[in-house]
Every structure is written in structure tokens, then in C-alpha cells.
Amino acid sequence: MITRRMLIAAAGLAASALAGAPTFAQETVKVGLIVPMTGPFASTGRQVEAGARTYMAMHGDTVAGKKIELILRDDAGTADQTRRIAQELVVNDGVSVLAGFGLTPLALAVAPVIGQAKIPAIITSAATSSITEQSDYYVRSSFTLPQAAVPVATWATENDIKRVVTLVSDYGPGIDAETWFTKEFTAKGGEIVEAVRVPLQNPDFAPYLQRVRDADPDAIFVFLPSGVGSLFMKQFADRGLADAGIKLIATGDVTDDDILNDMGKPALGAITGQHYSTAHDSPENKAYVEAYKAAYPDMRPNFMSVGGYDAMHLVYAALEKTGGDATGDALIEAMKGLSWTSPRGPVSIDPETREIIQNIYMREVKEVDGELYNVEFATYEAVKDPAKTSDQ
Numbered sequence: 001m002i003t004r005r006m007l008i009a010a011a012g013l014a015a016s017a018l019a020g021a022p023t024f025a026q027e028t029v030k031v032g033l034i035v036p037m038t039g040p041f042a043s044t045g046r047q048v049e050a051g052a053r054t055y056m057a058m059h060g061d062t063v064a065g066k067k068i069e070l071i072l073r074d075d076a077g078t079a080d081q082t083r084r085i086a087q088e089l090v091v092n093d094g095v096s097v098l099a100g101f102g103l104t105p106l107a108l109a110v111a112p113v114i115g116q117a118k119i120p121a122i123i124t125s126a127a128t129s130s131i132t133e134q135s136d137y138y139v140r141s142s143f144t145l146p147q148a149a150v151p152v153a154t155w156a157t158e159n160d161i162k163r164v165v166t167l168v169s170d171y172g173p174g175i176d177a178e179t180w181f182t183k184e185f186t187a188k189g190g191e192i193v194e195a196v197r198v199p200l201q202n203p204d205f206a207p208y209l210q211r212v213r214d215a216d217p218d219a220i221f222v223f224l225p226s227g228v229g230s231l232f233m234k235q236f237a238d239r240g241l242a243d244a245g246i247k248l249i250a251t252g253d254v255t256d257d258d259i260l261n262d263m264g265k266p267a268l269g270a271i272t273g274q275h276y277s278t279a280h281d282s283p284e285n286k287a288y289v290e291a292y293k294a295a296y297p298d299m300r301p302n303f304m305s306v307g308g309y310d311a312m313h314l315v316y317a318a319l320e321k322t323g324g325d326a327t328g329d330a331l332i333e334a335m336k337g338l339s340w341t342s343p344r345g346p347v348s349i350d351p352e353t354r355e356i357i358q359n360i361y362m363r364e365v366k367e368v369d370g371e372l373y374n375v376e377f378a379t380y381e382a383v384k385d386p387a388k389t390s391d392q
Contacts, residue, residue, distance in 0.1 A: 029066045029326045031315055032089035033308075034082055034110075035100040035125070037074035043227050043258055044102040044304050045074065048124045051301065051308030052099070054292045055316075063316045064324035070312075071095065077102060079109040086113040096326040097122065099141075099311045102304075103225070104128040104172040111135045119328035120335065122314055124307035125226075128172035129387040132354050137328065139335050139354040141314060142307040143275050145173045145223065146180035146387045148251040151360040151380040152221065152273040153184035156249055161218045163191050164249075167208060168223040170197035177223035177251055180386060185221075193217045200225070205232050209239040212246065219247035222254050226304060229254045230263050237266035247271065252374065255365055257302040260372045267372060270365045275358045276303040276344040277374040288343035303344075310342050310356075314349070346382070355385045 033052060035045030049072055061068045071093055075082040082101065089095045090113060098114060099122040101107035107126040114121045114137040123131060123140040127148075132138040156164065166181060168174030174197065182192050193215045196208050203224075212220050220241065224232055232254065236242070248254075252274020255267055278289060278300055288309065292301045318334035319326065332354075339348035345359045360383045363374035 027067060028069050029097075029315070029319065030069045030071055030093055030095040031097045031099055031312070032071050032073065032086070032093065032095035033100045034073050034075050034085050034089070034098060034106070036077035036102045036106075037072070039076040039078075041077045041102045041225070041227060044125055045100075046299070047258060047302050047304035048100055048102070048308035050292060050296050050299060051124075051305030052312045054288065054295060054301075054305075055309045055312035057295060058287070058291050059312075059316060064319040064322070066319060066324050066326065068315065075106060077106065079105040082106040083109040083113060086110040090117045090119065095119070096328070097315055097331065099308075100124055101126045104131060107131050107138075108134060111138075114138070117328065120332045122311040124311045125304050126173075127176070129176055129385055130172070137332055139314065139332065139349060140356050141310040142356070143303070143358065144355065144385045144387065145176035145251065147358075147383050147385050148273050148275070148360055149177045149181040149223070150184045150386050151362065151383065152249055152251065152271075153181045153190070154188070154380070155271070155273065155362050155378065156185060156219060156221070157188040157190055161190065161247065161249070163193050163217040164219050164221050165194045165196060165212045165215050165217045166192060166221045167196040167198060167205075167212065169200045169203070169225055171200045173225070174200075174223050176387070181221050198224075203228065203231070205235040206239060209235055209241060213239055213241055213244055216244070217246060219249050222248065222250040224254050226253045226256045226302070227259065229256055230259055233263040233266040242266070242269070252277075252303055252363070255363075255374055257300050257374060258304075260365065260374070263372065267365045268367065272363050272365075272374060273360050273380075274303055274363065274374070275360055276306045277361065277363055277376055278302065279368070279373040279375055280344060280361070281376070282343070282345065284341055285343040306342065306344050310344075310347065313340060313342070314338065350384060353385065353388045355388060357382055357384050359383065
């Protein structure tokens with residue numbers, strides 16, 4: 001009888017064999033996209049897939065003489081499934097690149113797999129700063145929470161916000177956001193009145209928001225994962241925080257473009273810092289939004305989608321740089337230092353950290369032609385991940 005232990009051992013041997021097998025001669029370069037397509041974070045997966053497929057629709061499916069094949073797998077937001085699927089994609093499908101990872105635990109789950117197979121894993125969504133330190137084969141096309149939170153803190157101190165309550169989801173990205181907002185805000189003279197952490201699963205914000213109202217700060221700084229902003233906005237309005245004169249400042253996950261219209265009037269006036277808005281004014285973004293909506297008329301591209309779009313750009317540009325060599329070490333080295341103009345604006349990959357360097361835009365939720373948009377009004381240019389800069 002074939003046991004589960006035997007299957008795992010066989011998979012390990014196959015992965016070892018694959019790690020040493022050259023992929024340069026392959027005519028097809030396979031990219032394994034692992035994202036949650038079902039479960040509470042399915043909107044993230046749909047957006048990442050849509051962004052990746054829009055890139056291929058705009059740029060074709062061949063590069064450097066290689067045909068690109070995108071293989072989609074649903075991990076339902078479960079780390080055990082992410083790791084199992086990654087192993088299957090490497091061993092059975094022979095992928096040259098992994099991409100996706102809707103949440104930090106899902107990204108971390110593939111570290112042993114990519115280390116053994118020696119292939120790049122492009123993080124399209126997860127935003128905890130420390131992920132890329134867990135393997136030399138990680139590269140990020142999304143953002144980090146410190147990268148978004150620090151500009152929000154800078155803006156707040158420049159706009160007469162002196163007392164703030166922080167409210168974040170209680171897991172890696174939330175703690176990153178809280179830590180780096182607090183560091184920047186207090187260094188510039190601000191006061192954190194209270195730091196509130198909310199459970200990631202099944203959150204009820206009402207009692208926490210009552211604590212915020214009782215503390216009577218100038219503003220509340222918020223990080224929540226993409227997808228739960230609607231519930232937060234409803235409870236923010238129900239608890240009367242805006243009526244009490246408490247400003248809402250946040251990272252852009254809270255006013256996710258994909259669900260912003262569903263939030264309605266409570267979202268108006270929210271100030272956020274993020275690397276992408278559907279309303280970003282550039283020819284590259286206009287072309288992207290047009291192509292995206294042509295393929296997905298019932299969706300609006302958000303910051304997760306552009307993570308998928310730029311992940312595919314990384315694959316294409318790296319293959320062009322290597323002349324079609326799809327071996328893992330060649331690809332990851334080629335990705336370091338790449339720079340291009342994305343729908344989000346100018347970006348590059350830091351060759352030292354493999355983190356993306358990008359503009360962070362301050363935005364306000366406004367009604368434009370009957371719809372809600374994150375309208376940019378200020379730019380912090382070429383922001384590196386502050387958690388990995390020498391002066392922090």
C-alpha cells in the first residue's frame with residue numbers, strides 16, 4: 001500500500017531532481033499563480049488573476065522565444081494548501097516561477113519549496129515586510145505596510161493631526177502598520193492615545209470604535225486587510241466618529257477600489273496612503289483600466305490587481321534580460337534592479353532587498369461622475385520599504 005509518507009518522500013525526491021534540471025531549453029515557461037479564489041479573501045485572488053491575465057492580453061503570451069503559460073490554483077486562503085499546491089506545481093507541472101499569496105502566512109508557507117527548487121516566488125499581495133528575508137528567491141510586486149504607513153504618518157503631522165488612536169488587524173501586516181505609523185508619527189511630535197488590535201477572523205469593530213470615540217482623538221489610523229472595509233465603514237458611521245470630528249486616515253486597503261462604491265457615503269472624505277488607485281492619472285493606467293474593464297466589466301481594478309499585472313511584467317522583463325533562460329537563479333538575478341513604468345507609476349526592484357520601490361500617493365475618497373474614487377492629491381516619490389533602509 002502506498003502511504004502518505006511515501007508520497008511525501010517521492011515528492012521531495014522529485015523536487016530535488018527538478019532543482020537540478022535545466023529549464024532553459026523549455027519552449028513553454030510556466031507560471032504558477034496561487035491565490036485564494038474561494039473563502040473570505042476570494043476578492044484578492046480574483047483581482048490578482050485579472051491583473052495577470054490583463055497583462056498577458058495586452059502584451060501577448062510569448063517573450064524571448066518562449067510561450068508563457070499561467071496556471072491558476074486556489075488555496076482558499078489556507079497556508080497548508082498553499083504549500084501543498086506549490087509543491088505540486090513544482091514537481092508535477094514544472095513551473096519556472098510561483099506567484100500570488102493573498103496573505104502573509106500563505107507567502108511564508110512556500111519558503112521551503114522555493115528554496116529547494118531554487119525558483120522565484122513573486123509576492124503579489126502579502127505585505128508584511130519580513131517575508132522577503134525568509135528566502136533569497138522572494139521578490140515583491142505588491143508593497144509593504146511600512147512603505148504605506150510612514151507617508152500617512154508624515155502627512156498627518158504636516159496637517160495638524162496631533163492625537164491619534166491606531167486600529168489594526170492583529171496579524172503581521174497590521175502590526176507592521178501600527179509599528180511604523182507610530183514610529184514616524186511620534187518622532188515628529190504626535191501622540192498615540194491608544195493602540196487597538198482587532199481579531200483578523202470575524203471582526204466586530206463596534207466596541208473598538210466606541211473606545212476610539214471615548215478617547216476623542218484628532219484622527220483614527222486604520223489598517224485592515226482588503227475586503228473588510230465595507231463593514232468597518234458602516235460601523236464607523238453608526239458609531240458617529242465622523243460626526244464627532246474624528247478624521248479617518250488609513251492605508252489604502254481600507255478603501256479598496258473594488259468595493260469602494262459599496263461603502264457609500266460613510267467613505268467620503270477618508271484619507272489614505274497607497275501605491276495605486278483606479279483613478280491614477282497616467283496614460284499607462286488609462287490603457288490598463290480600459291483593457292481590464294473590457295475583460296472584466298463587473299470589476300474595477302484595485303491595488304491587488306496591479307500586483308498581479310506587475311508580477312507578469314517581472315517575468316517577461318526577466319526573460320528578455322536572460323535571453324529566454326528560465327532557470328531560477330538566472331531569473332531572480334535578472335529581476336533585481338529592473339525598473340519600468342507601471343499603471344501605478346514609476347517602479348523598480350531594489351537589488352539588495354528584492355522589494356519594490358514606488359510612489360505612495362495620498363488620496364481622498366470623492367464622488368466623481370456618480371461613483372466613489374480614491375482621488376490622489378499628494379505624492380511621496382520612490383519610497384523604499386523603510387523597515388529595510390539603513391537610516392531607520
